[in-house]
Amino acid sequence: MSEVSISPDNETFNIPDERETRKEIIKIQKIIDEEQKKGKIIVVVQGLGFVGAVMAAVIADCEKEGSIPYFVIGIDLPTPASFWKIKKINAGKSPIKSEDPEINPIFTRTVLERNNLIATWASDIYSEADIIIVDINLDVKKTELGKAEEADVNIEPFKAAIRSIGTLIKPGCLLLIETTIPPGTIEYIVKPIIKQCFKERNLNISDENLLIAHSYERVMPGKNYINSIKKIWRTFSAINKKSSNVTREFLSDIIDIKKFPLTELDKPAASELAKILENSYRAMNIAFMYEWTLFAEDIGINLFEIVDSIKVRKGTHDNMMYPGFGVGGYCLTKDTILGNWSSKQIFQRERDLTFSITAINVNDCMPHHTFDLLMRGMNNDIVHKKIAILGASYLNDIDDTRNSPTSVLYDDIVNAGGIPVVHDPIAKIMVQRPDITIKNDLESVINTASALIFVMNHKEYFAYPVEFFMQKIRGGACVIDAFNVLNDEKIKKMKAKNFVVLGVGKGHIKDL
């Protein structure tokens, strides 16, 4: 039996064999030949994840002076984890579930109506591209939560991908890297690889004729998924004037530059660092609140109200973060580590980005505090007790579970002998943790639970009357509000019925 690739909505696809791949190459080559005759610019997007898939659709959706300038080919690997995305796209569907109502129509329009977006695993067609956009992941390897300073960057797969492009890319094709990469990567890793490849191919390309640029995306899955590519500020940088011109022209087609003018920085390292700095800043703003959260709990005050009273100061304090359960997702949990790795490995600096790395550590360990509240609320007795965890995604009202902090709390509970049961109204699978089952049926999850922990502020959780929870969980059970899901009125009702209620950043609960 051949290997299969299963989509999140349980469609199964056979992974293609060599013969099918040869046929695919011939098919795609034929399509490209036709499109080139029509004068289309051939854009290859490498990596059909959260960024690449939507980026490909947005490029294909572009119109310029009444015509459609680009023919877009999305490429991903014929692996169990990725092959289904190729099939989904070619069926005119978004491989990513999103609240954005435009997300399915854009794939239908470009794939089925305009016929200028296809997806394939036939990476040989890099050789036909006028523009190659790299949207593959560059992951970090954390040895242990709380030790981000020891984390390593998994740079080899990225280098291999660049090398495979280098063996095929035609001279004059723009290589545009959108992946978040350690500062210095373009200059000290990508450019040398591409030069070496050209040399091995006996192509004599001078530095001024190499076309390599970096431009980072600010994609946010959610309601404005597509606009988080099109209608948002873009920064880019390029290795030389030619690359800069081509990149500027291309991005001007994709981005609404009238409202969001492009910013060009003078060196690739500058835009590489900008992206990492941007996300490190956000991670640090979250981490900053943690020790104030504990302080507020200890002295009996409600930090949420306090943050609200401060956030009114627009422009200086309105991005202050609320207390929370933890940080997940792909960017904030790792980007600082890319910076620190660059500092040490690319630039041989001895100094860590200590303050920012500490922020990552604080965030990574944050769910332990919710576990501490649980243990306090249950007098350290959770052995064989059913603990309902409400929330599995890392953001409210989306299904994305990448690096979800829920798994940290889950492990804490298991290690202490408790029985965690995880609910999420939208998320179906814990991507990196197949051992954790997510249930979508709330009633069965909370039924007879000895503790109930709200870890995500999904709108569904606000909608239920508090009586719903009180009727299902055990009498006198422990309720932990780790994301300000319960208002004071609800908490009062629960306390009046002798439930033990504690909350992250909500020290005032003891007086309710």
Added chain:
Amino acid sequence: MSEVSISPDNETFNIPDERETRKEIIKIQKIIDEEQKKGKIIVVVQGLGFVGAVMAAVIADCEKEGSIPYFVIGIDLPTPASFWKIKKINAGKSPIKSEDPEINPIFTRTVLERNNLIATWASDIYSEADIIIVDINLDVKKTELGKAEEADVNIEPFKAAIRSIGTLIKPGCLLLIETTIPPGTIEYIVKPIIKQCFKERNLNISDENLLIAHSYERVMPGKNYINSIKKIWRTFSAINKKSSNVTREFLSDIIDIKKFPLTELDKPAASELAKILENSYRAMNIAFMYEWTLFAEDIGINLFEIVDSIKVRKGTHDNMMYPGFGVGGYCLTKDTILGNWSSKQIFQRERDLTFSITAINVNDCMPHHTFDLLMRGMNNDIVHKKIAILGASYLNDIDDTRNSPTSVLYDDIVNAGGIPVVHDPIAKIMVQRPDITIKNDLESVINTASALIFVMNHKEYFAYPVEFFMQKIRGGACVIDAFNVLNDEKIKKMKAKNFVVLGVGKGHIKDL
């Protein structure tokens, strides 16, 4: 000869003796008697510093339904440091120099025209007040820069001030604390003192009839000095319902609450913490940039441009700070320490606010980096060399030198054998460092200097053509741009003439 108090503009006043004080009390009492007959509410503002002086004027300036409700008495000490302020105010002049064009008119209007603001040292008249506003300082004692965790809070003078109010305050008078104080101070320090005083005075006042509240200001000296009291969001909290009502009514008269509705928090500790959290956040945002500043310098990029490219993200990243020379002023350098002290001393917590305290330490030590750049630019040879430091205030275009980071750099240079000379276009004295002379004549400061360090972005420094500096300083001198005062064009001109130029956060200079 009697002691004197000298104002910053060199007016000299004799400190009053006991006889004069007795006369003053009689005079003020007579005035109050008249104002009370007119039905005025008597407000006493204790402390005529940056906050109290302007707060007093703003209250006196208040009109309500066509009439003037408040008679305001500003109180400060008859000491060399403070007595001149009393005299200035009574002459209808602002004791604080400010760019705000409204600052002198408001004192003229209230003191000389309306006659409803006077200043005095006769603290006995606390007994006549309907509202007492405490705007005295509460200072911290740092043992060493970089060891904020060991800093102590000078709480005794504050307690003594509260006690002196307690011996005189009449039952029913609202005691409104505006001073930034450690969370818990009202509950665990102020309230017990006032209760004890009433007890000693044989007054039996129940807890519900004690009137104590906390409301913190957000005053910024500068162009909008007065509006930084009147037209800005206000948070308050009170110890009971009565105090809350009186405070709300009073603040509603002073603040433009239509545009800036009041926020009431449920406990004094909440608003006490809010103020400290607000400033700790700001301090942390500054500290965060430091390690990225060093990184950008080491890898040859311009961090200012990068920050500009990120700050476009309104609401999430627009408060990102630029690289800088250091942090001064009264609040950001100490408020976190008040929080940490409260945690340890009032609430006996074992855990420090480590992340936030580290930010204070990073900021306090930041000027050492500019010194490091100087040493690098001068090949470690600054002995007997004249080093011109341009900037003495802690903010651009104001004369405030409280905790100015300039003094840290000054000491570094002296310790290394160099001869620092300090210029500022506005600031006249280094308040805590009388040994440091500030010169206002730029030419004499930079003339024949071996190094020129821009540490503050005063607009005057931007105005000069770069040739002005190049002609005065020594040929080949070292120029350090610690606050982005020089643009690339100016730097190129300097480098073309063989000046050695380095900049904080400006790694790209080496390629110019």
